[in-house]
Amino acid sequence: MLNTVYRLVAPRTIVPVVVSQDTAGKVVVRPTHLSICNADQRYYQGIRSKEVLDEKLPMALIHEGIGRVVSDDSGTFKPGDNVVMLPNAPVEKDDYVAENYLRSSKFCGSGFDGFMQESMVLPPERVVLLPQGATSEVAAFTELVSVAMHAISRFDAIAHGRRDRIGVWGDGNMGYIVSLLLRLRHPDSKVVVFGRNALKLNDFTFVDETHLVGDVAGVQLVDHAFECAGGEGSVAAIEQIIDLINPEGTVSLLGVSENNVPISTRMVLEKGLRLFGSSRSGRKDFEDTVELYRERPEVLDYLSALVCSVNEAAQIADISRAFEDDIHKPMGKTVIKWNM
């Protein structure tokens, strides 16, 4: 099959390339709704180092997206099925290391072509059926929800059992989704969010407390914490977490930083903290996320608060405009209605 792939060849420069792809045993999915992640912006704007850009470009961006099945040579899906596409492609199995941590796995939009393609040709294991009625604009960023699901599952396995107060640092998309899933998964815990923007914190209607990071005097310590700030914000967030967490607490790190983050290891030692990182997600996390949409459809309503804009893309200029608009958005996710 001939397929057009829209690759970033240099910062802010996207070109179409026609490639031939083998569809034997594969599902052909026409992307319908894509969503931009901060990781895409780091490539689009050329924020990554020259070495990384030289190594990874040209590459089609985007690893958050859904689509409609066109054909399936494996017989797993029917034409017309609405599905979420999984960006992680493991090439081996390990008894201890999850698929998203295996160094051999291929991740769409990070070294391998992402979803900015006319059609995606995927093995059936990299496709999950969406429930009927799942709002497309929200389902578009299911991958981000699955990352939060993954981090919370790891937290559940690692953190000690006193979970009276769980702190979440970051008032953006990741902070919102982690807080929402914590609320559902740990209804008896108090979810306490720390952010930099009063306006964004107003949207966290389902949590117990919100605090501006500059105004934490008298705030009760938390038992465990999630860092969802990323970028330069990670430095201050991790410093404050170490200050405001009880001894033997667990800190889940989710924010991606371009530069190394200095950490007060003295206090990590003195408090006996456990810091663990989580990156990306695996098939089980996608299945759990879709199951959550099915069982608790109100989650989709809460997530819809994150849809900042839906931009239709029918030509390359539209894709560039969506990326440029995303840079200046006040909050939330930029969704692209993909008509390429």
Ligand SMILES: NC(=O)C1=CN([C@@H]2O[C@H](COP(=O)(O)OP(=O)(O)OC[C@H]3O[C@@H](n4cnc5c(N)ncnc54)[C@H](OP(=O)(O)O)[C@@H]3O)[C@@H](O)[C@H]2O)C=CC1
């Ligand atoms: N681990 C993984 O697999 C994944 C990681 N990420 C990463 O997670 C991070 C967050 O992503 P996302 O939520 O979409 O980004 P957003 O920009 O939407 O959110 C980050 C938020 O954190 C706020 N912030 C900055 N500094 C602090 C601080 N010290 N304390 C509390 N809040 C702070 C920012 O405020 P302000 O805007 O005012 O600076 C902003 O509102 C990014 O680094 C992203 O790359 C994303 C997807 C998956």
Ligand SMILES: O=C(CO)[C@H](O)[C@H](O)COP(=O)(O)O
């Ligand atoms: O967004 C993400 C997953 O959803 C991760 O941040 C992303 O995979 C990191 O990749 P890269 O090394 O290319 O920045």
Ligand SMILES: [Zn+2]
């Ligand atoms: Zn991402």
